[in-house]
Amino acid sequence: MNNKSLLFLFLILIVACNTEAENTLLEPSAEKQPNEAVVIINNSTDSPISIELLDSVTHLKDEWYTTYRKIDTFSLKLKHTAKATIYSLESYPEERFISPGDTLNIDLKTSQIQIQSTDRLNAQEFIEERSEELLETDSLYNQFILLHDSSMLMRGRNDLSLFQGIPVHGNKALLKEKPALLDELVNRLMYQLEFVPTPLTEISNPELEDVHRLKYEIEREEAFIRLRLLTSQLDRPDIHDMIFDSNLYQAELALESPFLYGYLVFFIKEYVLQGVEDRSSNKAYVDYKLAYDRLPKFVEGELLEATREICLEKMVSYNESSLSLKSYLSKFLSDHQDSAFVASFEERYLLAYDAEINSTADLLLTSNSGSMLTLSDLVKAPLDSTQLYYVDFWASWCAPCRQAMPFSEEKRVLFEDKGVKFIYLSMDRDKQKWETASLSHHLETYEHSYLLINPEAQQFIKDLKIDFIPRYIILNSEGKVIEDNAPGPEGEQLSEVLFDYLGS
Template sequence: MKFIYYLLVLLILAVSCNNSEKKASAANLESKKNEKIDFLTVIPKTEIKSPILITTEKNFNHLKGYKNILHNKSDTLRIKIQPYQFIKVHNKYEYVDSLIVKQGDTLLLSFAKDTLIKEIQNKSKSFAEKLDYRTVIDTSFSNYLDAFINNYYSFDHKNSVEFKMNFSKIRFYRARANKDIIKNENQVANFITKYDSLLVEYKMETNRIFGDSRKNVYQDLFLKKRFIDISMVYRLTKKTKLKDYLSSDNFLNSLSNSTEQYSILKTILFDIIYLNKADKSRSKTVYNISEIYEDLPNKISRNDLVKKSRIICLEEMIEQGNPLDEVVQLFDKFNLEYSDSDFQNYFQTKHLIGLKKKYNSSTELNLLDSNGQTISFNDLKNNLKGNVIYVDFWASWCAPCRKAMPASKKTLNELHGKEKVAFIYLSIDKDNEAWRNASRVEGIESHKHSYLILNPDESKFMHDLKVKEIPRYMIFDTNGKLVEDNAPGPTSKKIKETLLKYKIK
């Protein structure tokens, strides 16, 4: 077909010593040359006008995914990635941007007024390769695909609504189905068959064009678009044939080895297969995960996909805040059925299952430091008697909390060694790794009193003081008595004055 040629063209375009010292130096240079560089470096070139969130998608080969925030020009991130991978850059001034990066790349970020400029540097190029449906797929193929999709549904681009989030802008368009075509069951079957054939052609071309793993990134992108289009037509029409196809072996097999498999399978489970299990009466949608976990073999035939779906269920229990005893019960059941030490270690480490089990029944506020040591908040206060204590409740995902960190550290440094004031950082993160990564970026990882709260839901302290929204700051006097339960934040001009008024005269 004619569009194949254009696809090929576009993707090509886009894309003083003694001898012994000398020998040692040469050996060191050779060693560095052969050293495996498997990371992406992210460096801000200018002052950061608003926080920048960098993320990678969670997938079954890397369940942790990646998420971290840049606040200052001095912040630098080093992210372990695949040979080729796409990352997402989020900033409140623009829509989420996806970029293709490879191991050894440096991503430079700079602001020009309200525009975030992205530049990728490496030995072979100095530009950002956008991962975007409009630019990755060539114009001819894109037009052909759009015309095909428009037979089934389209967006009303004249009427849209834009929202500004903490880290990005989002624009919503109303979608409309072409009911005349969709009424014809043969057309529904043709929609599925045609899209499958387009996927085959696209894979053939990217396999031919790329001799490296970059083809996997493009193919994953197309798999994601195919899923979005088919699921959109299903949502608009509620055609059972489309729902059955999305949970069929044929469709699910096409996702094998794709980095998009996790996100697509999760959407199929909770937005399509088990949508009727959703409880939308609360402030956020929750599911009866235990019931879904047990029912999965009735909906999915392949054992390996049942297992992966159950992994998603366990992760979702953490996300929606199920009680720890429910999580542990299902996790124990999973471990009895599947011998997967990698997942077991990952899940226990990431969510601190063992430690949380130990402290789950305790009403005391229990804390974990970066060295893996635990202490109760009461014991910590007793250890710090004689100091005014300033407590900062925060989390890796809380942009206002992290934006205030430089001011907090500045005040801490100004008072250090001069006044008896102790700063305590308490994270309410559910994810151990997210807390550690964010602490490292914010420069508080080595701070003596930086902790992760192990039992925020069970703690009487958190419940009595209604610590539900962050950032939140508190001040305790030199005897450990709470004197301000909603203290000024570190950016307040009166913070030092407020702290020092409680010191021993």
């Protein structure tokens, strides 16, 4: 697969994960207001255009703006000069630095994107300008980190923005031949990482001061990215120690950085959790609950609060149970008294929880014996001690679903006498293929293995947006949904969630 194909897949994920971002566009306007920049789109392709906006004073979260229109005009709210990264499926990402009062023209044609900006503060040229010392560092860095596409060199921000989409490898032969050269490079980058400029008292224009500050922050983040790549590609974990011992995580400096989110995620995963991940399931699991509890040993004050906010948001992305999220959110409120964050978090992530718990399952099924029933009939008023139902949506053609089956059997044996009933719902359209696959997983005689009847037409599937499998949900003893995207059976996360609900 070539580099552009890899980038194409990467961008599909970006667009897919940000479908809601289109709603954040301001109303089209051709008139610039104070603290706004105007964007003009001319798009002759079928690709959407997304703009990732990093304001120099934005903390924790970037902003996304996405448009699917062929011709569009809208405004971006800005407090300061900001870095805008423009994405499409037709070209590599492009970066521009824009200021309030600027106009950004984006013209996208097949395999070609042209971007022009009025750039009234000349921020683009100033921020991209490399000092002689940085150019020397660039040259040295390019000797140790080699791109698979040797026609491209990683110089400055424009190329660094592509590092996730372009494969690289470390020059271990050079390291073996000249180890002192790598030490020199690391020392240069550490100086760049830790450099704190003196106040720019000679600049009387606050806007230009902001441009200088953004340039400084970008060069710090550039050093951070490069040091991480050197660590991973040349097997130098000691470089991580140098990063953690630097001034990068001094509260005053860190809390002012627009790149704080990335710095803190790295800190949590590689320092607090020591890089430990559970890779027993299809998606590597990072225990942000454990990180949340450990953090007071490493940071305090505002930095502790900001880092714990990230942990809470990451718990959502790793499908922690709503019960667990509510528990940690209660801890956060008790520890930090930040009711505004808690209210915002509940609105963003837990607003649907009460609605979900009142949603009763209803699906039309056929059993191994050929009898017809509904899921709500199956879970209604259990005569035994069942407290929870773990529902597994799978299919004969779904490789990850079938790879998870042995783990599911283990969990079923573990929890069947603890009040948890496992239910398997196949989304196969071919009954014979379902029956054959069931034989492979010893489900042909299991009481609660069923074939869904016409899953595409069933409202419950649509309501829960089950558009990918494997997918797992948990119902309570009343047959109401309490987890609409539960962990898979691999690893220990599912056990923790079930024990949470069982109260043991």
